[in-house]
């Protein structure tokens with residue numbers, strides 16, 4: 001038998017399967033999963049079947065053909081209009097369409113990071129961003145957050161330290177609105193402060209924004225990109241949560257020279273994002289389906305967010321604390337005295353509830369007491385029952401560990 005391990009590159013040996021994907025494998029039908037990060041399938045637009053048929057019937061010669069690496073021009077034009085509502089301005093050559101934001105994260109890492117470079121992130125941050133960046137062997141520096149997002153004094157301290165250590169900072173990666181995993185949104189003052197620090201130290205910011213479409217409480221927070229007077233923000237967003245993740249279409253907006261390099265890297269990865277999916281997204285935008293659907297999705301998710309917060313208040317013991325997100329898909333809970341990764345197998349097998357342990361969202365995997373809870377996929381009843389089961393698992397674990 002061929003010894004596969006010895007064939008792997010050094011880079012590959014650093015790769016690690018996402019804990020979420022591993023976890024989803026064990027979740028059987030009787031388990032309530034608060035784990036994954038999936039949209040509620042009832043939010044997928046019903047019109048997609050007609051759109052797909054129309055696109056293939058009338059635009060097939062382009063929609064089924066190879067396309068430009070940078071993406072379909074008409075889709076970019078629609079995105080320019082779509083983003084203008086958030087104060088984001090872009091020309092066609094400042095946009096590239098990607099295969100979801102996940103590809104964008106990999107491509108940004110691929111074109112910027114050499115081993116040992118510093119990448120700054122929130123702490124905790126999106127675990128698949130860590131997974132994407134880590135393949136390029138950076139030194140990831142996580143900056144603590146509070147209820148207003150990344151703490152700017154700590155950021156400046158870390159920037160100064162990297163500079164004095166002679167380490168090159170390649171970018172600061174942030175999810176400023178309804179962050180995955182914590183649900184925290186960065187305050188406006190912090191956003192301004194972040195832009196000032198980026199300017200002062202001449203740093204690139206990577207802004208990942210899949211969730212700002214789902215703000216439930218009438219609180220609006222502008223994207224960093226709309227405050228980006230020096231063109232130092234690479235902005236990424238996605239149709240995954242506003243159409244459906246299965247179409248795998250996202251986009252990046254940034255400095256045109258960076259976009260050209262991203263396109264160069266993307267050429268080698270997948271030539272271009274599925275033209276069929278791009279045409280479907282284009283038609284969904286053109287027909288106003290996303291604009292019409294969004295208020296309904298917000299309503300569905302607001303009810304679920306409220307149900308989760310209510311259930312947590314109702315069932316959790318006093319050792320548990322949690323965030324109160326103004327939107328997005330996740331609540332972040334922490335339990336004093338419990339290692340959530342150790343509790344998971346028992347939670348799944350005995351209590352029939354799943355969540356994502358917090359550890360893998362920390363660049364150094366050094367915090368063990370937190371967990372990510374998703375409220376968009378389960379029904380309201382499942383949320384109440386899931387949180388009730390989880391509270392029992394936690395009580396059991398607290399008792400077992402003597403807390």
Ligand SMILES: Cc1ncc(COP(=O)(O)O)c(C=O)c1O
Nearest residue numbers: 037100101102126180238240250
């Ligand atoms: C913060 C963040 N970035 C990127 C992604 C990847 O999304 P996509 O489906 O567009 O690849 C997700 C998905 O959950 C996410 O939460």
